[in-house]
Amino acid sequence: MTIQPPAPGEPRRPLGPRDPGDAWVVAPTGERYWGRFGAAGLLALDPARGVLLQHRVSWSHFGDTWALPGGARHEHESARAAALREAAEEAGVPDAAIAPRFVSVLDLDVWTYTTLVGDVVTPFEPVISDPESHALAWVPVGEVDDLPLHPGFANSWAALRSLLAVRPAIVVDVANVMGSVPDGWWKDRAGAAARVIARLEALDAGGVDAAALGLPATAWYPEIVAVVEGAARGVADATGAVRVVRAEASGDDAIVAETVSLVAAGRTVTVVTSDRGLAERVSAAGATVRGAAWGQDLF
Structure with missing residues (x-):
């Protein structure tokens, strides 16, 4: 050159x-x-x-x-x-x-x-x-x-x-992701959830590699939904691009509801969870499922 x-x-x-x-x-x-x-x-x-x-x-x-x-x-x-x-x-x-x-x-x-x-x-x-x-x-x-x-x-x-009609979204089962690493998360569930959400917010800066989402192009900036439940509901709201959903009862039910709503809106949805029962439910709703290890590698 x-x-x-x-x-x-x-x-x-x-x-x-x-x-x-x-x-x-x-x-x-x-x-x-x-x-x-x-x-x-x-x-x-x-x-x-x-x-x-x-x-x-x-x-x-x-x-x-x-x-x-x-x-x-x-x-x-x-x-x-x-x-x-x-x-x-x-x-x-x-x-x-x-x-x-x-x-x-x-x-x-x-x-x-x-x-x-x-x-x-x-x-x-x-x-x-x-x-x-x-x-x-x-x-x-x-x-x-x-x-x-x-x-x-x-x-x-x-x-x-x-690609103008493609609008990806990632729904994260925060309890499942933070539970996949034995770092003492059970001592402070809200704090552990906050750490996961902070890593999710960092994705907004560099985007998500297109190959990880199975999409064309180079990188995407998907809508990101973090679902928390139980004691983790005390986590503070995200300050960036992440939307925090606090499950009133079952976290799984809240994740399924978010998935159904996003799919109905035309989104290409990826749910991050290693829970088999939940994976079956969101797959039936039209989402792609990635395990907690995938999520840990991504964010």
């Missing part, structure tokens, strides 16, 4: 403060890719309006095409952070308006492009906030192919579109 300035006649980036990542990567075969540390973009999906696309200005790389707001990653910046930052800089996308769902990575060895797919949870109007856009528009999913697309986006769109 080499880093070079644009070739004669090749579009240049706008002037302004530069990050070390703002440079062209040149592959051994001569292809040029923007972003010394790779690049990332956001596919924001609004259930009522479609996906947010950027009509690129003519001087940009593959100008006058439609693509996702995105750009070069900064040094030491995660792809997720880069996608949200670039979307804010180029389209005025509020960070809090997006709930990440999954990432898909194109890895060319010398360069990577990461697409962050996120659901719009707070509607907003995009704003052209830098000189790289002719226009910004919400485009219905079924009309995206009608536009002249950036070649990179065009190559990935079919696979991304096929």
Whole structure:
């Protein structure tokens, strides 16, 4: 891999403060890719309006095409952070308006492009906030192919579109998971439950490996439900992406009820438990079951 300035006649980036990542990567075969540390973009999906696309200005790389707001990653910046930052800089996308769902990575060895797919949870109007856009528009999913697309986006769109209906969820039998490790959990059940939930919250930062969930793409940010029962009900509410459910009676019954509700809402549900009876009940409800050891390895 080499880093070079644009070739004669090749579009240049706008002037302004530069990050070390703002440079062209040149592959051994001569292809040029923007972003010394790779690049990332956001596919924001609004259930009522479609996906947010950027009509690129003519001087940009593959100008006058439609693509996702995105750009070069900064040094030491995660792809997720880069996608949200670039979307804010180029389209005025509020960070809090997006709930990440999954990432898909194109890895060319010398360069990577990461697409962050996120659901719009707070509607907003995009704003052209830098000189790289002719226009910004919400485009219905079924009309995206009608536009002249950036070649990179065009190559990935079919696979991304096929995943827009996939919404994974993980329901955790906290009592079963914490009981699988003899670390003195019985002395303080609420404290042990809090440790499990803290590990679950950490999944929101890096996501869950797609292979672990049996799904395509690279990593997912599933809805996570932690069901607690008995003395563990005293655990504090989670501060992040984990929803804590306190079973009023049977923890198993609460887990089954959550599973039924999520499956009915179209979620792809994974239940983490090693309880055979519970596993049979949630399997019958349409969930995939993973044992407590799987959960311990995951979080």
